[in-house]
Amino acid sequence: MNPTVMYLLRDAVLDGDVSQAIIEVKNLLNTKVKPEKIIKEGVVKVMVELDKKCTVEHFNLLEIMMAGRVIMAIVNELYPIGIPSSQAKGTIIIGTPEGDIHDLGKNIVKIMLMGKGYRVIDCGKNCPIEELINAAEKETANAIFISGLISTIIPKVREVKSKLSRRNLKDIKIVAGGGALKQLTAKSLNVDYVAETVFDGLNYLKELHEVEL
DSSP states (O other), rough: HHHHHHHHHHHHHHHOHHHOOOOOOOHHHHOOOHHHHIIIIIIHHHHHHHHHHOSSOOOHHHHHHHHHHHHHHHHHHHHHTTTOOOTTOOOEEEEOTTOHHHHHHHHHHHHHHHTTTTTEEEESSOOOOOHHHHHHHHTTTEEEEEESSSGHHHHHHHHHHHHHHHOOOOOOEEESSSSTTGSSOOOHTTOOOESHHHHHHHHHHHHHHHHOO
């Protein structure tokens, strides 16, 4: 493999250039580089660079969104039907609960998770809690990520853990985040973790990965 091509791919991601990124992906595939290697040595390394640049104090939302758009295009090019579970770090269900139609935060988290090599099942916005749980059961998920911007969904979030337990799915972790949810503690929300930022959520998953996933 020509390492220069991988660097060109990383540059395209950081520049937010979808067209150039797809060209570089095709060049890599033509030289027999496997999709998982492109993700690991190309996309994931870019995300590490963004992690370092986008601290809480200097978070550049536009840069994340532009890079995220490119990453999603790369993932779709490599895995048209999604990252195979056998090649993913784990399977994550993500959604915004019923009553909340905001999904910008959810989409950012989804992009970051995919960039880190997780298989993500997006249940969308205004999603009934039962749909999240059904998806988690069907896909043998490791965690459910719940994003919420308005406080009216808080009672619904508090129901998730008990509903999982009733289906013998209590090992599935629940991560909450977003404007309304991050103001509360994990205990008060009845979840496993409350992420202040998308990076907090990723770090929590990383710790789980090293121990459980």
